[in-house]
Amino acid sequence: MRLRFFLASFIIIVFVYLSSLTLQSHSCAHRQEAAGFCHQETEREHRLNRMASSTLGGxxxxxxxxxxxxxxxxxxxxxxxxxxxxxxxxxxxxxxxxxxxxxxxxxxxxxxxxxxxxxxxxxxxxxxxxxxxxxxxxxxxxxxxxIPIFTASDLGAKREGPGTGLKSIPEDDPFVLEAAEHAVKTIQQKSNTLDTYELQEIVLPKAEVMDDASAKVQMLIKTKRGSKEEQFDVEVHKKNDGKLSLTSHKRLED
Known part of the structure; x- marks a missing residue:
């Protein structure tokens, strides 16, 4: 009788001990999982903050x-x-x-x-x-x-006077900007690439008014296509009706 009592008591004690170990194991696992989740959330917030600080307001x-x-x-x-x-x-x-x-x-x-x-x-x-x-x-x-009107006298290009021919003009002149943008757009249309040409810089623009009062500008344009940079020597004509035409362009080798 005593043997049965001691055996039953021993089984109950062992069961209670094993149950407590299982509960502790689950509790520890939950704590570790929660800590890992909190760490992931903290990292996510840091990433979002870095992204916001690098773009917001810039x-x-x-x-x-x-x-x-x-x-x-x-x-x-x-x-x-x-x-x-x-x-x-x-x-x-x-x-x-x-x-x-x-x-x-x-x-x-x-x-x-x-x-x-x-x-x-x-x-x-x-x-x-x-x-x-x-x-x-x-x-x-x-x-x-x-915006000043583009005239022969502005360029010093009157046929009967000195200074005939091309004359340097500022890179930010509206006529130069318009011509450069037209050149990039035309080069894009003639290319076989899906990458978009982007105008990066205009270098040494020179313009001249022709006998028929139309104008032309020659310049070097620096462009970017994807990760590749390309340079072109271009000449753009502006007719009396305001229409632009890219008459020549040559890509310069690196």
């Missing part, structure tokens, strides 16, 4: 997107909104330069070429865009400068 070039339909529509929107607010009659021509800033949506910094009272002008506009809310607002629309 102004970046729009790159090839500067010539996109979306950017052009934002430029037209800016002009239309300005006309409504100021009861003006400014006419949109094109987006000269585009940058964007990530801040509760996107703040687009646009340099616009417009026609105001028959004169070409440059304006800087800020458009705040929140696509998920279908929200768009003009934040600023400021005059920069008047």
């Amino acid at each position: 102004v970046q070039d729009s790159g090839s997107a500067a010539n996109s339909v979306e950017i052009e529509s934002l430029g037209r929107f800016a002009v239309e909104e300005h006309n409504k607010k100021e009861n003006a009659m400014i006419e949109f021509v094109r987006v000269v330069k585009a940058k964007k800033q990530v801040v509760s949506g996107e703040l687009h910094h646009l340099t616009l070429e417009v026609i105001d009272s028959g004169k070409k002008e440059l304006y800087e506009a800020n458009v705040w865009l929140k696509q998920w809310m279908n929200f768009k607002e003009l934040q600023a629309f400021d005059h920069v400068k008047e």
Whole structure:
């Protein structure tokens, strides 16, 4: 009888001891799993914070997107909104330069070429865009400068006077910028690559007014296609009707 009692007691003690070990093992595993999860969440938060600090509020070039339909529509929107607010009659021509800033949506910094009272002008506009809310607002629309008309006297290219031929002009001249963008666009259309050419730099532009009052510009343009940089010697003609034509281009070997 005593033997049965001791045997039953021994079995109960062993069962209780093993159960306590199992509970401790599960508890430890849960603690380790929770600690691992917390560590993963902490790392995730750190990554998100680093990404936010590197992009939020930073102004970046729009790159090839500067010539996109979306950017052009934002430029037209800016002009239309300005006309409504100021009861003006400014006419949109094109987006000269585009940058964007990530801040509760996107703040687009646009340099616009417009026609105001028959004169070409440059304006800087800020458009705040929140696509998920279908929200768009003009934040600023400021005059920069008047674009001078491109004439033979400006270039010193009158046939009867000194200085005939090509004359150096600034890289940021609107005519030069327009011609460079046209050259890049035409080179892109003639290429067989899917990568987009991006204009990086304009070097030593020279322009001349021809006998028929049309103009031409020669320059070196530096472009980037994917990770590859390419340079071209180009010549662009602007006809009397304002149309541009890339008459020659030659890729320079590295």
